[in-house]
Amino acid sequence: MSKHCSYSLHKRLFWRLLAVQSVVLILVMIVLISVAxxxxxxxxxxxxxxxxxxxxxxxxxxxxxxxxxxxxxxxxxxxxxxxxxxxxxxxxxxxxxxxxxxxxxxxxxxxxxxxxxxxxxxxxxxxxxxxxxxxxxxxxxxxxxxxxxxxPLAPFLFGVSLILAKMVVPIVAVMALGALIATPLVVRRSLVGIDQAALQADTIDIDQRGGRLSADDIPDEIAPLVRAVNRALGRLDEGYERQERFLTDAAHELRTPIAILNTRIGSLPHSSIKTDLLEDAARLAVLTEQMLDLQRLKQGKVQFSKVDLGQLARKVIIEMAPLAFAAGYTVQFEVDGAGEIDGDPLALQRALMNILQNAINHGGRKGIISLTSGCNWIEVSDEGPGIPADVRDRIFEPFFKRHHDGRGAGLGLNLVRDIIRLHGGEVTIDNRNPGAVCRLSFPLERAAGGDTPQRLARVMGSIASP
The missing domain is CATH 3.30.450 (Beta-Lactamase)
Structure with missing residues (x-):
């Protein structure tokens, strides 16, 4: 295993420069003494x-x-x-x-x-x-x-040592002082281009491709490294674009067979197998939509407008209620006090659907799933086992799954958190006796427009790949 070794260029140049100067000076003095x-x-x-x-x-x-x-x-x-x-x-x-x-x-x-x-x-x-x-x-x-x-050799060496002690040592001390002052200045001025390249490298992000390091004012000895890094960044951009195209195309291609699959499953006689198949198909549909949401938000395809939380909740519950009934739940719905917020309707709909899907998956397959709303919040609760204390701080991490049973990709709650956060709101999940409750809260007043869509797209891009 190789060890990481770091060093100061200032110190290394100083000591090497001083050593070379000292050796050259000593050799010159010896030659002059010998000749003269x-x-x-x-x-x-x-x-x-x-x-x-x-x-x-x-x-x-x-x-x-x-x-x-x-x-x-x-x-x-x-x-x-x-x-x-x-x-x-x-x-x-x-x-x-x-x-x-x-x-x-x-x-x-x-x-x-x-x-x-x-x-x-x-x-x-x-x-x-x-x-x-x-x-x-x-x-x-x-x-x-x-x-x-x-x-005689001994007197000769003794005499030379005296001369060196009297003449060379003070000169070396003066050279050391000069090198100590000059080396940082020379290195700093010589590496100005590298400092600029470092600043440019800090701005390169996964959702802002096309960034390259400038080769201006870069020493010839370091320029090959900068060019190699730029070529590597180019290859990464190309590979990432191919990955994005593949994910988008795959998600679009999956929509049709998933719809056909749901239709065929719906025509089957009622049974526990049919219920399991409906849940599996629903999870597959949610994952497909999550992939499309990630790509849409990354590309800045968001449109903010006035969103009625009550209408949003009704639309989601109508779509998700059959899945909840099939899983054994009773659904309660109360949104009479819902208000309006500024936001992207599609993104908020996806966030609420993910919360409901999470409740269906982890609610224990019994009891009541409730969806209620106030003037600036929506709340989803279940009567399941709740959230274990050891995972409560990690449930919003991307690709984190509470159970290793192959269900879901671990993107749902992370996607919810980023969507709500960039709408100026907050998502919280806590335990209730019995079950768990998830609340999506929004500010009472929020101006529409601004740069929120762009900021949303930037942050969503950060979870597009592991």
Whole structure:
């Protein structure tokens, strides 16, 4: 199983940019040091190291020089070898022809730890030399020489590290500060097009097809991803349109055979089998009409007008009463106090039919199904077992079914809720002793028209597919 890995582009660019800059700077400094000064630095340092290993303190306190193999090799490699070795007590060792510029230095550099001569601007006429105080047995010893010797690696690395510490580290710190400030600005400006594409992606919805991500101001490296997403959106649009056409065509094609089926079932002699067949055919008809309602509302084919709740209830009860009688129910009807609301007659009729169908399916197949109305509400009740507490919060979810017996698609109550909600009303279902009651409530005053049909179509589109 792959793990989701997220990272900050700002941080990743900052650290990688800083690392590259630091490495390049260090390499440049090393090259410059090597080319400009390293040979003289290494040669005089090597001579001082050979002399340090050979110097010893005599019993009298004077300085002595052992004839080591390195000393003999140094004299062989550098016939013009010269040096001056002295301590703070005035003991001195010298060899070779000491340049006059350094012959009389004496104790003038006693308070200077180390120095270079002849390597600065203005020192072209002075021979190069190196002076260094080294702690040894018996105290500090000063070495002064200008003779080239072997190139020791350790002093070279030590010198380079000192230079890097003094020069490179502050420069890297300044570069880090610059990268810290510049990286977010550069990334933000470079990804402006991606932010715009993200905003466009948030507006893409299932009922608003045709949306695409803009490729304007998108970096070339990310443009293939944007184009791939747009192609995927195009394929989804095509597939969804095919699905819609199929559902609409299938629902229309089912109407005729369902009507024929109802006619043939009605001609059968009364029996329990006939009752079951009528219920099954009714459920099939309701599902077909639900599919057509979804497509009609999604496409914005809604027309708001004045709707008399009493007439609406009479029309629905006349159509649904035979199914209720066949299932074993008694029907009560009281709508004398019904008023008018603004709404879509077909959508409201479908909502009320779904409520009655739900009562027939779950009312226990006995007792009374009542339909009553007031000035701005319609109520359907039954005397069945009621609604279990564990499903009461889920009954309005799309495709949720209380019983897994294959009856219905779980769209009915969800369709009711969205239709009533977008008419400015509310649907509630609660238990009553005995049975359950469902109330469709509407606002007392509601202006017709406006953008309600469009909003209705948008929301209904959201439940058209799982």
């Amino acid at each position: 000064k390293i040979w003289d630095y290494r040669s005089t340092e090597g001579t001082i190291e050979i002399l340090r290993q050979a110097v010893f303190r005599q019993p009298t306190g004077a300085l002595g020089l052992r004839e080591t193999e390195d000393i003999r090799q140094l004299r062989k490699d550098a016939p013009d070898l010269w040096y001056t070795i002295r301590d703070m007590q005035g003991h001195v060792l010298t060899e070779g022809r000491i340049p006059k510029e350094y012959a009389s230095i004496g104790n003038t550099l006693d308070h200077v730890g180390q120095a270079r001569f002849g390597e600065n601007l203005g020192d072209h006429d002075r021979p190069a030399a190196r002076m260094k105080w080294i702690a040894m047995d018996g105290g500090q010893v000063q070495f002064l020489t200008g003779t080239d010797g072997p190139n």
